[in-house]
Amino acid sequence: MKIRNLIYAVCNQLLRPKSWRNIFITYDAFGIFSRYSHISRSTGRPKIMYLSKSDAKKAADVMSKKYGVHFSVYKCIWCDGWHIGKNSRNKVKPETVIIRQKIPFIMQSNVLYETLRQYPIVDLAPVYDRGVRGRTLSARESNWLLAKLRESGVKVIIDLRTADHTDRYDSSVADAGLEYYSIPIDSKNTDVHQIIASLSTLFGLMDRGNFYISCAMGRHRTDIAIALYYVLHPLVPFEDVPEMKGHRNIEKKFFRCEDIATRLNSVMRAISSDELELLGLPTDYESEFNRRKKHLFDVNRNFKC
Structure with a gap:
């Protein structure tokens, strides 16, 4: 862990619009200190690293549209990059996605x-x-x-x-x-x-x-x-x-x-x-x-x- 990355990540959390809620109510901000903020729980391998916040945000937007849940981006304290993540409260589907539940099987090109x-x-x-x-x-x-x-x-x-x-x-x-x-x-x-x-x-x-x-x-x-x-x-x-x-x-x-x-x-x-x-x-x-x-x-x- 680099001190520079730690400071950058903490500052990024503090500058978020819902920083007070993330720190004192949901405690989501403390997730950056977990090793799983850098390593995938499912594979045990490092998560995909994005070199800039803007690159991570673009990828997060694509994933949000694909999976129907909100994905956020955060500065990693364990590496020099940015990662994409979500929490349990982000499983609520947007209204546009809920409409799709009327379709029995989602048709996807393969x-x-x-x-x-x-x-x-x-x-x-x-x-x-x-x-x-x-x-x-x-x-x-x-x-x-x-x-x-x-x-x-x-x-x-x-x-x-x-x-x-x-x-x-x-x-x-x-x-x-x-x-x-x-x-x-x-x-x-x-x-x-x-x-x-x-x-x-x-x-x-x-x-x-x-x-x-x-x-x-x-x-x-x-x-x-x-x-x-x-x-x-x-x-x-x-x-x-x-x-x-x-x-x-x-x-x-x-x-x-x-x-x-x-x-x-x-x-x-x-x-x-x-x-x-x-x-x-x-x-x-x-x-x-x-x-x-x-x-x-x-x-x-x-x-x-």
Whole structure:
């Protein structure tokens, strides 16, 4: 920590329009002294550094429009740059964003999906605007598809398989020039604390984008992982409900949510206050968890979308 940065950061807090409230009522101003003001809770890596306040402000405005919540900028005391942050009170959506809740699924362009849909990848589908999902490409005859993933812009493979995981697939992914992460997730057999411990990594990879997330069939475990991302990640707007591709039968207009609910509920029951804090969630998050879970299921039961 440099004294110059400390003085600059404190002065910046004092000059804010709501400095008195931030210091003596909400205590938000004291957040600059936390190591998490410089390091991301989800990835454990340094946050993106902007060289000037104006650059950070431009990026914050873009993120506010994208996620529907307010992002602020602050001078970092741990490095020479500026960072972007938000607090729990900034989760209130502006009126223009709340209107979007009437739309069942938010339609977002996905360059990866549009590029990859020409290839025979089973159950390929977009995941928001930043990644794709599908069946695990672990068969030897699928190695050429791993190369196509890399050529199309995919950077990382997220493998959700449990007992059916094979080390050979790790090597195939590495040979294709891709990063590989094994994050075992299922409805009830995987230890719940193992899943909770992996959530910050999962959320960080999904936030980073350019991922291919998969399970053996590309459907059920993938749905559970994406549901966990929506329900337990504070950066995902309430109205951005993901489609549970593996559990929605469009033709029969049937949505099966039991195994998704089983895993979501097991995580919420087992998660500690410290683990909630590591995910950037308040200790009283259960009511918001229930609200999001209900909205996730209600939207996926709507077959007019």
